[in-house]
Amino acid sequence: MVFLRLPVNVRCVPAFATSMRQACYLLCLAMLALTSNSHADDIAALPQVSGPVPVTAQSHPFGAADHTLRPQNLTDLGYIEEEFFVSGLANVYDWPERGRLDVRTAQTPYTTRVLIRRPADSARFSGNIVVEMLNPSNLFDLNIGWAMSHTQMLRNGDAWVGITAKPIAMNTLKQFDAGRYAALSWANPLAATDPQNCEVGGDTTQATENGLIWDIHTQVAMWLRSADSTNPFRYHQAASAAQQLYAWGYSQTGSFLYTYINAIHPHVVDAIGEPLFDGFLVAVSSGPAPINQCADRIARDDPRRPIKNVGVPVIHVMSQSDYLFGIESRQPDSDAPGDRFRRYEIAGSGHASPDELYWGPKPADLIQAGRAVPPLACNEGPRSRFPNKLAFNAALVWLDQWARDDIAPPRAELIQVVDGQPVLDEHGNVVGGLRSPYVDVPTSTWNGNSTGESFCRIAGHEIPFSQDKLTRLYPTRADYVDAVTASVNELVAQGFLLAADGAGVIREAEQSDFWE
Structure with a gap:
């Protein structure tokens, strides 16, 4: 047995009102805790959590909001930032086929870190947590x-929870502040000489195990829903x-989320009777990550790849940088109650945007951690300034409305492709996809791919129109x-753009200087 099955009648029923649902979760967690000791191979019900970790003049969280390239004062915004250390026991799994999950190595100790940003006042908290x-x-x-959707x-009063999700990132934390992050551990339970501890490369070593992330993800969610005294979302109650938990993954962690949805999520639902997560947003990934660091990559025609029959809404977003790489992952949209799914391909967008660096760790902290500072420019010029936030802000609202009120989001045309190549309009921009004024009232040609170091191949760039072309298209600012x-x-009106974001786009247009 992979996940602990609860005794008969211990179920969390989604139809319950919020207070009843919370009480049912507490009962589920209590029953899990009471029974897990007798099942050596079962997932630990609730992790141990310490924190908030003190912040001093000499020690702050890596990636803290006030230590980013564009610092944010969360206090002025009515928010609190806290860092916690989460410890527990996680299984390492094999996933030989869809619907089957085997324990490869049971009950492996781990400690990771969790960074939380939440409204200081509970009255401002929407009940939504983006994990x-x-x-x-x-x-x-x-x-x-x-970075995309703060x-x-x-403005909605949502909270955000970030989980350190891979050993290589843990190693960076330890290099950044050895004392602060001394307790972190993703140790491989297998000796280097064990036949199951395969040779690895790249950013992975035999000393650690990437496959601990699945139970970590589950256990953090259980903690956020729990009445544990360390849970800051109790707000002293x-x-x-927490009412709604939405799992969010981008690029590599989008693939992690793919795996979680298809391999882990069904067994969590089976164990506790309902989902821990109320919806999933999978971004710029075309398929699942390996279930453990020795597992083979999942082939493009493997039946484990499609996202289907998840039971909660799933929104899958691809950028113009990568939609062609993952064109085999295109699935039809669905409104079926047990198979709610949308795919969006953002016309004009870049995968590796400047936002992730603007609101990422500041260069001095990266250098202290022994990491290279990613470039904001590629051979063709600065990373594309295309505002991915327009689509991702809307996607959060769509996911919440779909999960809470069963209001289905709009369906968008995919980027048009003929003979493996995109169809382009007269301005060199793609036809179809999730639209915005940046491609419908263009002032540039938007490219999803560039050349240069680091992730330039998926950073994208823009080619501004000439002054002559701009004045032909738009004779005056008005x-x-x-x-x-x-x-x-x-x-x-179509539901593809939030009104608040649209107002910002209009203000930007009013400040344009093409005619000066």
Whole structure:
């Protein structure tokens, strides 16, 4: 047995009111805790948590909001940032086929860190928590979800939780502040000589195990819903104020989330009777990550790849940088109650945007951690400034409405492709996809791919139109503003753009200087 099965009648029923649902979760967690000791191979019910970890003049969280390239004062925004250390026992799994999950190595101790940003006042808290497995592709934690959508989270009163999700990122933390992060551990339970501890490369070593992330993700979610005294979402009350948990993953951690959805999530539902997560947002990934660091990559035609029959809403977002790489992952949209799914391909967008660096760890902290500072420019010029936030802010609202009220989000056309190549309009921009005024009232040609170091191949860039072309298209500023306003109004009416974001796009158009 992979996950602990509860005694008969111990179930968490989604139809319950919020207070009843919370009480049922507490009962589930209690029953899990009471019974887990007798099942050596079962998932630990609730992790041990310490914190908040003190912040001093000499020691702060890596990636803290006030230590980013563009620092944020969360106090002025009515938010609190706290860092916790989460410890527990996690299984390492094999996933030989869809619907089957085998324990490869049971009950492996771990300690990771969790960074939380939440409203200081419980009255401002929406009840929504965006849970992000922090992206480690640059060998350190990037809080891309916060970078993309903090404006929407802040205005809605949502909370954000970032989980260090891979050993290589843990190693960076230890290099950054050995004392602060001394307790962190993703130790491989297998000796280097064990036949199951395969040779690995890249950012992975035999001393650690990437496959601990699945139970960590589950256990952090259980903690956020629990009445544990360390849970800051209790807001000094008896129970957690968390109502909706939305799992968020981007690029590499988008693939992690793919695996979690298809391999782990069904067994969690089987164990506790309902999902821990109320919805999933999988971004710029076309398939699952290996279930453990010795597992083979999952082939493109493998039946484990499609996302289907999840039971909660799933929104899958691809950028213009990567939609062609993962074109085999295209699935039809669905409104079926047990198979709610949307796919969006953002016309004009880049995968590796500047936002992830603007609101990522500041260069001095990266250097202290022994990591290279990623470039903000590629051979073709600065990383694309295309505002991915427009789509991701809307996606958060769509996911919440779908999960809470069963209001289905709009369906968008995919980027048009003929003979493996995108169809381009007269301005060199792609046809189809999730639209915005940046491609419908263009002032540039938007490219999803560039050349150069680091992740330039998926950073994208823009080629601004010449002055002659701009004045032909928009003879006056008023003409341009009118066209942008009409585009915004149409997209807001169609549900593809949030009104608040549309107002910002219009303000930007009003400040444009093409005619000066």
